[in-house]
Amino acid sequence: MNETNAAVQNLYSDAYDWTNQCVKCGYCLPACPTYESMGVESASPRGRINLVKMAAEGKIDFQKDLSEPIDLCLGCRACETACPVGVPYGHILEAAKEAIENSAPTNQKTKMTKIKKLALVHLFPYPKRMNRIGSAVFLYQKTGLSKLIRTSNVLHKVSPALGHLEQALPAIESSSKRIRTGTIIPAKGETKLRVAFFAGCIMDSMMSRINRLTIELLTLVGCEVILPENQNCCGALHSHQGETIQAQALAKRNILAFMEADADVIVNNAGGCGASLLEYGHLLADDHEWAGTAREFSKKSKDISQILYQLGPLPYTEEWQGIVSYQDSCHLRNVQKVQKEPRLLLQSIPGISYVEMEGFDRCCASGGIYNLLHFDESMKILDEKMKNLKETKATTVVTVNPGCQMQMSIGIQREGATNQMKSMHLVEILAKACGLD
Amino acid sequence: MEKEALHDLSQVIPGDRMFLDLAERYCYSYDASFGEFLPEVVIQPKNAEEISEVVKLANIHKIPVYPRGSGTSLSGGPLPVKGGMVLDMTLLRDKLIIDRENMLAIVSPGVITANIHKKAEEAGLFYPPDPSSSNVATIGGNLLENSSGPKGLKYGTTKEYVIGLEVVTPTGEIIRTGGKTVKNVTGYDLTRLIVGSEGTLGIVTEAIIRLIPKPQAKQTFVAHFNHLIDSGHAITSILSSGILPSALELMDNACIRAVESYRPSGLPLQAEAILIIEIDGHPLAIEEEIIKCADLCRAKGASYVKIAETEEERQTIWSARKLVSPAITQMGPTKISEDATVPRSQIPAMMERLNRIREKYGLNLVVFGHAGDGNLHPNIITDKRNITEMKKVELAVSEIFEAAIELGGTLSGEHGIGTLKSPYMEMELGITGVNMMKKIKEAWDPNNILNPGKIFPDKGQTRVVLVT
Ligand SMILES: Cc1cc2nc3c(=O)[nH]c(=O)nc-3n(C[C@H](O)[C@H](O)[C@H](O)COP(=O)(O)OP(=O)(O)OC[C@H]3O[C@@H](n4cnc5c(N)ncnc54)[C@H](O)[C@@H]3O)c2cc1C
Ligand code: SF4
Ligand code: SF4
Numbered sequence: 001m002n003e004t005n006a007a008v009q010n011l012y013s014d015a016y017d018w019t020n021q022c023v024k025c026g027y028c029l030p031a032c033p034t035y036e037s038m039g040v041e042s043a044s045p046r047g048r049i050n051l052v053k054m055a056a057e058g059k060i061d062f063q064k065d066l067s068e069p070i071d072l073c074l075g076c077r078a079c080e081t082a083c084p085v086g087v088p089y090g091h092i093l094e095a096a097k098e099a100i101e102n103s104a105p106t107n108q109k110t111k112m113t114k115i116k117k118l119a120l121v122h123l124f125p126y127p128k129r130m131n132r133i134g135s136a137v138f139l140y141q142k143t144g145l146s147k148l149i150r151t152s153n154v155l156h157k158v159s160p161a162l163g164h165l166e167q168a169l170p171a172i173e174s175s176s177k178r179i180r181t182g183t184i185i186p187a188k189g190e191t192k193l194r195v196a197f198f199a200g201c202i203m204d205s206m207m208s209r210i211n212r213l214t215i216e217l218l219t220l221v222g223c224e225v226i227l228p229e230n231q232n233c234c235g236a237l238h239s240h241q242g243e244t245i246q247a248q249a250l251a252k253r254n255i256l257a258f259m260e261a262d263a264d265v266i267v268n269n270a271g272g273c274g275a276s277l278l279e280y281g282h283l284l285a286d287d288h289e290w291a292g293t294a295r296e297f298s299k300k301s302k303d304i305s306q307i308l309y310q311l312g313p314l315p316y317t318e319e320w321q322g323i324v325s326y327q328d329s330c331h332l333r334n335v336q337k338v339q340k341e342p343r344l345l346l347q348s349i350p351g352i353s354y355v356e357m358e359g360f361d362r363c364c365a366s367g368g369i370y371n372l373l374h375f376d377e378s379m380k381i382l383d384e385k386m387k388n389l390k391e392t393k394a395t396t397v398v399t400v401n402p403g404c405q406m407q408m409s410i411g412i413q414r415e416g417a418t419n420q421m422k423s424m425h426l427v428e429i430l431a432k433a434c435g436l437d
Numbered sequence: 438m439e440k441e442a443l444h445d446l447s448q449v450i451p452g453d454r455m456f457l458d459l460a461e462r463y464c465y466s467y468d469a470s471f472g473e474f475l476p477e478v479v480i481q482p483k484n485a486e487e488i489s490e491v492v493k494l495a496n497i498h499k500i501p502v503y504p505r506g507s508g509t510s511l512s513g514g515p516l517p518v519k520g521g522m523v524l525d526m527t528l529l530r531d532k533l534i535i536d537r538e539n540m541l542a543i544v545s546p547g548v549i550t551a552n553i554h555k556k557a558e559e560a561g562l563f564y565p566p567d568p569s570s571s572n573v574a575t576i577g578g579n580l581l582e583n584s585s586g587p588k589g590l591k592y593g594t595t596k597e598y599v600i601g602l603e604v605v606t607p608t609g610e611i612i613r614t615g616g617k618t619v620k621n622v623t624g625y626d627l628t629r630l631i632v633g634s635e636g637t638l639g640i641v642t643e644a645i646i647r648l649i650p651k652p653q654a655k656q657t658f659v660a661h662f663n664h665l666i667d668s669g670h671a672i673t674s675i676l677s678s679g680i681l682p683s684a685l686e687l688m689d690n691a692c693i694r695a696v697e698s699y700r701p702s703g704l705p706l707q708a709e710a711i712l713i714i715e716i717d718g719h720p721l722a723i724e725e726e727i728i729k730c731a732d733l734c735r736a737k738g739a740s741y742v743k744i745a746e747t748e749e750e751r752q753t754i755w756s757a758r759k760l761v762s763p764a765i766t767q768m769g770p771t772k773i774s775e776d777a778t779v780p781r782s783q784i785p786a787m788m789e790r791l792n793r794i795r796e797k798y799g800l801n802l803v804v805f806g807h808a809g810d811g812n813l814h815p816n817i818i819t820d821k822r823n824i825t826e827m828k829k830v831e832l833a834v835s836e837i838f839e840a841a842i843e844l845g846g847t848l849s850g851e852h853g854i855g856t857l858k859s860p861y862m863e864m865e866l867g868i869t870g871v872n873m874m875k876k877i878k879e880a881w882d883p884n885n886i887l888n889p890g891k892i893f894p895d896k897g898q899t900r901v902v903l904v905t
Contacts, residue, residue: 020770021766021770023469023766023772024467024468024469024508025469025509025570025573026469026507026508026509026570026573026574027570027572027573029507029573030549030572030573039481039527039528040456040461040464040481040525041461041464041465041508041525042460042461042464044464047464050463050464050466050467051460051463051464054463059463060459060460060463061459064459065458065459065460065463066460068460069460084762084763084766085763085766085767086763
């Protein structure tokens with residue numbers, strides 16, 4: 001059997017029944033940001049589900065017909081929350097991506113763009129390499145090289161996507177401040193909960209400051225924090241790109257690392273990673289040896305906002321000036337179904353004025369690395385978002401995912417509003433209000 | 438499609454709004470009903486002039502044209518059953534003007550109906566037709582299907598609100614019908630003819646719709662009945678009491694059970710029917726009317742009556758009704774949703790007939806709907822891969838239509854005829870009646886370009902074919 005036939009067979013057994021649950025009512029259309037920005041049915045959830053169905057029936061070609069519509073999906077999964085019959089779109093999407101990846105004739109696999117390949121295969125899975133990148137970026141920012149590059153605009157000329165991203169990178173802390181894995185940090189005061197912290201790959205290397213502050217906040221509310229050794233990337237980007245086998249391998253390493261730590265909860269501070277941890281149970285459902293533990297692991301996984309809210313109120317020491325708005329992380333909102341905790345936490349900061357923006361629940365189009373792969377489409381959606389954000393008159397926009405945070409920074413730059421507005425991670429603003437830095 | 442035709446079309450429509458690739462064509466091959474028909478080309482026009490050009494070319498090259506809104510039709514309305522081109526109307530959405538003084542809205546056909554509701558309300562006005570698909574469906578689709586929902590009982594259907602249209606005719610001319618006046622008796626009423634014509638007589642490119650003042654307040658109550666027949670009597674006694682509710686909805690026992698097993702919300706499993714009744718108007722008037730209606734329900738044997746005292750309680754009552762559709766789709770992958778409608782007085786009789794059909798064929802048949810206007814939704818839940826059962830479904834569907842017509846009703850209260858009910862047209866209208874309609878179609882559309890294969894049955898077609 002050639003690769004295409006095998007892929008059709010696999011997709012049929014993996015996803016066909018799910019696609020058949022769709023009654024084509026279209027209730028998901030208004031929820032979908034790509035349908036709104038592109039205006040064609042193939043960029044809608046209903047259209048994509050039908051195309052997967054057609055592919056599983058062998059009526060269309062994976063590479064020629066299916067791959068682009070699927071590729072243009074943000075994976076924000078807002079469609080799932082709108083669907084009255086509960087079609088599991090996320091699963092359909094992943095099955096489709098895997099099938100597309102596997103159906104590519106071997107000599108054509110280079111189709112995977114260079115960035116994707118580099119990041120997914122050689123970077124994210126290796127914490128040490130990620131750290132080295134983090135250190136390199138630190139050096140780069142400290143030495144003034146970044147200033148030079150910014151003023152010369154050279155990156156923009158090479159690739160607008162990379163140029164924007166470079167400018168959106170947060171200031172990175174020196175590696176000496178980074179908390180090492182394997183450490184156990186005691187609670188301040190009474191120990192209420194034993195939590196294991198999932199550091200994440202990007203969060204750990206590029207945003208180690210947010211990780212450090214997360215840990216400090218956790219200890220402040222009475223958590224003993226364990227940083228299990230041998231943890232690694234959650235695998236979200238890999239499953240989103242159809243690299244299921246690699247995602248499964250990463251998941252297993254994490255499960256081993258965390259189950260050993262034997263904590264009450266597994267906490268993370270990145271919406272996308274959290275969603276992926278929550279779905280380990282599904283990712284490994286067919287693996288008899290791992291399915292049970294994976295489910296247990298997923299059950300223990302929580303977002304930082306849930307824990308801080310549960311154990312709060314936080315011991316605030318500072319007042320906050322100005323208007324704050326909150327951009328939901330799609331995976332936190334739509335997959336983990338956490339939406340009230342971050343808002344309640346923000347509203348609990350003394351002095352804050354919190355304003356909800358229109359379309360807060362709509363994806364900012366960062367979508368993993370979507371903004372790199374589909375720069376123009378991503379910016380169209382982002383620019384819509386910025387219009388809504390400006391209406392709130394907010395001076396700070398808060399997010400709970402590194403990708404979203406950088407995307408919002410890009411949005412602020414595009415608006416030329418860097419002097420009036422900044423984007424912060426929820427943890428940063430809470431830490432600031434608690435007098436941590 | 439011939440190369441020449443495509444070439445001509447590409448002179449009118451730029452490449453980024455004209456799709457020939459398989460993926461995009463498959464994306465316009467379905468609606469929310471049955472069947473999959475692959476169009477040869479999909480076009481997204483932006484204005485009436487482009488459409489006019491396209492339709493003229495279609496007449497020259499004899500290519501069928503299928504207008505399409507959001508594709509939520511439950512009767513196959515936008516399906517390209519004879520190939521040709523699908524005209525996706527959703528990009529025509531730039532106009533939504535609320536004219537407060539004249540109490541009108543002027544809208545492009547691709548505007549989503551819920552946006553009209555919202556804008557009208559912001560101006561203190563009200564556009565009553567509210568199909569449950571209103572967050573998704575376009576006003577164009579609503580107009581051409583003459584859609585309505587629970588409010589049809591008091592406020593009528595879409596056609597009651599459309600007073601003027603801009604239309605591209607099947608031969609490609611641009612005409613206007615009606616206008617901005619509520620009264621208009623100049624010549625034939627083409628507006629009404631086009632509304633509900635399911636895209637067979639013209640392509641609507643702009644509509645003027647009438648708005649009314651927003652009712653000041655509303656109140657809602659729910660009543661449980663141990664006997665279905667009692668609920669029927671309650672409906673008729675409310676309607677003959679001089680009170681006109683803004684909604685009067687019914688769920689049968691099978692629906693109640695489906696909702697309870699989907700999302701338990703404390704519905705009475707033993708009840709044979711639930712009625713949800715809403716009254717709107719002046720706060721003082723509805724206060725009195727709601728109590729009277731509740732009393733009438735008790736008098737006819739309701740086992741439980743609850744008037745909502747807060748908005749939250751009101752939402753809880755309605756949520757049971759809104760859960761019906763998702764709940765019943767959990768019972769099987771294929772849902773055949775009918776909308777046979779009978780005169781109000783015949784609701785109990787129709788329910789009885791539906792009961793018999795359910796037993797005769799042993800099918801999973803549930804009934805809910807807008808009981809106040811006799812618009813029932815018998816739904817059969819099945820699996821289209823089960824061929825033997827599907828054959829039974831075909832027979833049951835035919836019997837449902839027969840029952841409705843024998844009781845003085847109609848094939849469709851709101852979903853339209855499309856492909857699914859065309860075989861039964863003669864049953865309701867008689868040969869001559871159908872022929873009169875066909876003559877209109879032939880006069881307007883000599884080349885049978887616009888939405889062919891809809892409303893009128895193909896030769897020899899006598900009943901719906903769900904599986905082949
Ligand atoms: C879950 C669900 C609930 C529903 N609830 C209701 C309900 O409560 N009440 C109700 O009445 N219906 C209901 N419907 C049916 C459907 O939503 C309506 O018929 C709706 O009006 C279709 O609008 P659309 O934009 O999707 O049009 P489409 O389905 O795309 O098209 C409908 C018809 O209109 C024609 N058409 C569309 N636009 C134009 C145009 N500009 N010019 C000429 N012809 C045009 C098409 O050719 C087709 O014949 C429901 C459907 C679903 C899926
Ligand atoms: S995941 Fe997001 S972008 Fe993709 S189809 Fe669903 S709503 Fe649209
Ligand atoms: S809302 Fe659900 S059932 Fe309806 S079209 Fe979208 S995915 Fe399909």
